[in-house]
Amino acid sequence: xxxxxxxxxxxxxxxxxxxxxxxxxxxxxxxxxxxxxxxxxxxxxxxxxxxxxxxxxxxxxxxxxxxxxxxxxxxxxxxxxxxxxxxxxxxxxxxxxxxxxxxxxxxxxxxxxxxxxxxxxxxxxxxxxxxxxxxxxxxxxxxxxxxxxxxxxxxxxxxxxxxxxxxxxxxxxxxxxxxxxxxxxxxxxxxxxxxxxxxxxxxxxxxxxxxxxxxxxxxxxxxxxxxxxxxxxxxxxxxxxxxxxxxxxxxxxxxxxxxxxxxxxxxxxxxxxxxxxxxxxxxxxxxxxxxxxxxxxxxxxxxxxxxxxxxxxxxxxxxxxxxxxxxxxxxxxx
Numbered sequence: 001x002x003x004x005x006x007x008x009x010x011x012x013x014x015x016x017x018x019x020x021x022x023x024x025x026x027x028x029x030x031x032x033x034x035x036x037x038x039x040x041x042x043x044x045x046x047x048x049x050x051x052x053x054x055x056x057x058x059x060x061x062x063x064x065x066x067x068x069x070x071x072x073x074x075x076x077x078x079x080x081x082x083x084x085x086x087x088x089x090x091x092x093x094x095x096x097x098x099x100x101x102x103x104x105x106x107x108x109x110x111x112x113x114x115x116x117x118x119x120x121x122x123x124x125x126x127x128x129x130x131x132x133x134x135x136x137x138x139x140x141x142x143x144x145x146x147x148x149x150x151x152x153x154x155x156x157x158x159x160x161x162x163x164x165x166x167x168x169x170x171x172x173x174x175x176x177x178x179x180x181x182x183x184x185x186x187x188x189x190x191x192x193x194x195x196x197x198x199x200x201x202x203x204x205x206x207x208x209x210x211x212x213x214x215x216x217x218x219x220x221x222x223x224x225x226x227x228x229x230x231x232x233x234x235x236x237x238x239x240x241x242x243x244x245x246x247x248x249x250x251x252x253x254x255x256x257x258x259x260x261x262x263x264x265x266x267x268x269x270x271x272x273x274x275x276x277x278x279x280x281x282x283x284x285x286x287x288x289x290x291x292x293x294x295x296x297x298x299x300x301x302x303x304x305x306x307x308x309x310x311x312x313x314x315x316x317x318x319x320x321x322x323x324x325x326x327x328x329x330x331x332x333x334x
Contacts, residue, residue: 003256003287003297005273010282013053021060021172027051027265027284045263045286046319047237050184053265053282056081058178061171067162069192071185071235073214074158074170075243075312077267079178082151083158085168085196155201155243157213159233163192181265181312187236188217199231206243208250210313214241223254239316246303246311254313256289256297263287263314270305278304279311288318 008027016024028044028051044050049070056079064084074081151173152158160168172178205211210226218238226242244252256262263286264271266279273285289297303309 003274003289003299005277005299006286006288007277007279008284008286010280010284013282013284016052019062021057022062023055025053025282027053027263045261046317047186047239048183048263048314048316049186050182051263051265051284051314052182053077053267054180054182056170056172056178056180058172058175062169064167064169066165066167067160068165068194069187069190070160070162071187071237072160072162073183073233073235073241074152075181075183075213075241076152076154076156076158077179077181077310078154079172079176080151080153080174081158081178081180082171082173083168083196083198084171085160085166150198152198152200155203155206156198157201157233158198159196159214159235161187161192161195161236163187163194163236166194166196168196179267181267183241183314185235185237185239185316188238189236192236197233199233201229203245205229206245208244208246210242210244210252210254212240212242214239216240216316223252225252237316239314242313242315244311245308247308248303248305250303250308252301254299254301254315256287256299256315258289258297259318260297261286261288261316261318262299264299264301264311265314266309266311269303269307269309269311271309271311272302272304274298274300275302279309 010025014026014029016026016029018024028048061081074083150158160166170180199213201211201213205227210223212226212228212232214233214235215228216235216237216239246252254262263284264273264279265284266281268281271279273279273287277285279285287299301311301313
């Protein structure tokens with residue numbers, strides 16, 4: 001077993017407050033911050049550009065803003081969030097056409113989503129994490145932000161495949177704070193047809209199992225005990241996401257192929273990696289499979305503590321620079 005595990009402790013994460021209603025803990029930030037400047041790996045991992053653990057205040061959220069040529073999804077950890085989205089067409093600098101209703105069903109994935117055909121030209125492709133494109137402030141309760149809206153609770157997933165252009169807003173209409181993980185990936189190429197939508201999952205779907213919530217453009221991971229639901233998000237990138245709420249003592253065994261990597265985020269509880277690296281609430285870990293290791297880069301996960309662990313695993317390819325760095329280092333072996 002030769003996977004290299006590098007812990008990212010919660011107390012080392014950069015914190016950002018780009019608006020009064022949003023507090024972000026930045027595991028990865030392609031836009032750069034103090035931690036990313038000291039540790040280049042925190043600027044992104046391969047196609048994974050940003051990973052943010054966000055808390056959104058009650059009765060607040062982002063105004064409608066545009067994304068293009070970016071693949072994004074959100075996972076609700078606690079509370080509830082409303083996503084309001086619409087596709088744009090015929091974008092002209094300085095002007096925005098009226099949003100088109102997004103009520104069409106996507107037959108490819110069985111997800112409440114859209115298949116659009118119009119083109120746009122939005123330059124700021126992941127403005128939410130950088131604090132740009134928020135429209136000057138928060139959306140108040142009851143203010144319409146789009147033509148399609150869904151309220152998602154713990155364990156649910158919302159996605160945006162920006163492609164040629166889409167607008168969306170994210171609002172907490174509730175009376176309690178909402179905690180959401182935001183993940184941003186580079187697409188496999190520019191100019192995809194935009195799509196957005198959501199998938200709802202229950203606790204039983206992820207209890208003591210690895211539930212695949214996002215499937216990539218390439219072949220999926222075939223780890224033992226992984227649940228591949230008939231309805232899941234498909235994004236335009238060779239990346240996969242799994243979540244679990246596991247009881248104490250429950251174990252999962254993951255094998256990373258050559259040139260692959262993972263990022264593990266423990267949202268709640270305690271999670272032990274390869275028998276030696278303990279993650280507690282909000283800790284993360286980068287896991288690299290050196291190219292020379294073949295199929296034997298094992299990552300063993302065990303839920304610990306009194307309550308077990310609620311965690312996410314992102315599995316994706318290494319970038320060329322990462323692969324070279326890993327080959328030149330002495331790996332941490334477990």
